Amino acid sequence: MKKIRTRIAPSPTGTPHIGTAYISLLNYYFARINNGKVILRIEDTDSKRSKSKFENKILELLHWLGIQWHEGPDIGGKFGPYRQSERNNLYNKYVEKLIKVGKVFKCYRTSEELEKLRKCKVDKTLKEKDLQLDYKELKFRKKHNWPYVIRLKVPNKGKCVFYDVLRGSITMNWDQIDSQVLIKSDGTPTYHLANVVDDYLMGITNVIRGEEWITSTPKHKLLYDYFGWKQPEFCHLPLLRNPDKSKLSKRKQNNSIEFYRKMGYLPQTIINYLGSLGGVKTTKWYRKNTNMKTKVDIKSISLGGPIFDLDKLSWLNGIYIRSMKNETLIQVMYEWAKDYIHKILPTIKPRIKILTDIIHLSEQVFYGLPKLKKEDFKVIALKKKLQIKVLKHLWLQLEYIEKWDKQNILYKVKQVSNQLQMKMKTIIAPIFIAINGRLISTSVINTIVILGKDITRIRIKQAIKLIGGITLKHENK
């Protein structure tokens, strides 16, 4: 039997997400229980959004969770490079092949035209014939070197059947599948091309990925067929959901892995909880299995998208914490607090008279969510409505910051003050309560810097909710 090879293929376009952890975990375990290998491949074909700082974070946090790989950009391997942006020459070579056999075509359409064309079609599916330009126009655009993309030729009729390990065969009509762009106008590949070529070249036997890929699998199958390659086994995992049942979104900040680390969840909690969302069959499993060596059967995963339940996660974390030896726990506590201690020290040092002052001065960086009540905001002279307004504006301002440092954050807070035409002194009070949990304490800007984006924003959100603001309109955009 061929040796199992799976891949973890994150895209470095944002801070790593709990969904990434889930998919990575199952790839890791599937390889492990089958004595196979795991490949980590960075899918950075989107050059505009990919950032190396995100790649670093992804590697760091997967390591933190204890997920391991045998080949990857950080450790190398026989099938490298493991960053798609470093493999562009390869893809071109394979596109040449497709051009030779006539399975792709050049498309000179502009994005405005595409938009119009899609509007005209009920199913929004664009095929080769929909994209055709009349002869004159085509000649003109070619002559004047208009930018073009290379698209996949897709059958117009018939059915595409492919096999999913969890669901059996899935059938789709070819007329529903559009002529996917394989090479963008800048000459770089799209995900679909790079992914198939790399999975083939890297000898991936099992593609374990999220359910959102099911509908593009026919395109991938077509590529395998055109190249004459054997398909890997496809396994589409159900998507993790928010309590409102929507897909666990990258936009919702509190789903970043780092958020859970900062809040004080242990890596084994996250790993075991994620594992429990489907793959694990025993009932008394939580207490008995602190690692997932046993009883994982990927084929038994439940197909309803599970809701990521914070209550249960916290309960599990408690189980692990209480089962630790004191020395170990002290170590864990120190590791967790160390960063905060180092960062808060310069701020509190001028205020310390006796050592016992320390706790009171620095507690705001240690509680994940301050335990606030509605009444806590009533001490502020500012009207309720305006408090909410201030916090909502701050929420928005803090969403996009290039670098999370004092200067930028201060600038954003000043923006809020300008926007609302209110003095700093006025707007800062509700921010103090929301973030620091009280009015008299160290600089709130400083706290925000130390806490980082995830924790800061969840505190603001909590405050808005407490004061009585209903929703954050821009929360999920």
Place this chain on the structure above:
RNA sequence: GUCCCUUUCGUCUAGUGGUUAAGACACUGCUCUUUCACGGCAGUAACAUGAGUUCAAUUCUCAUAGGGGACACCA
């Protein structure tokens, strides 16, 4: 809108052609404890609906409804 996936307590999961449908989180009560928490005990609570197959369906089939996803020169 079109297509695809999906459906067991509020949530995560077991399970079965004939079961008192199981466990865990959450919730409630009791207990332990100086309080709280932890622990222990107990309780509330589910097979989406309709039709078919069958002696029998939560389990098999089909339809309907709910939920989710995809429909980009993003992954």
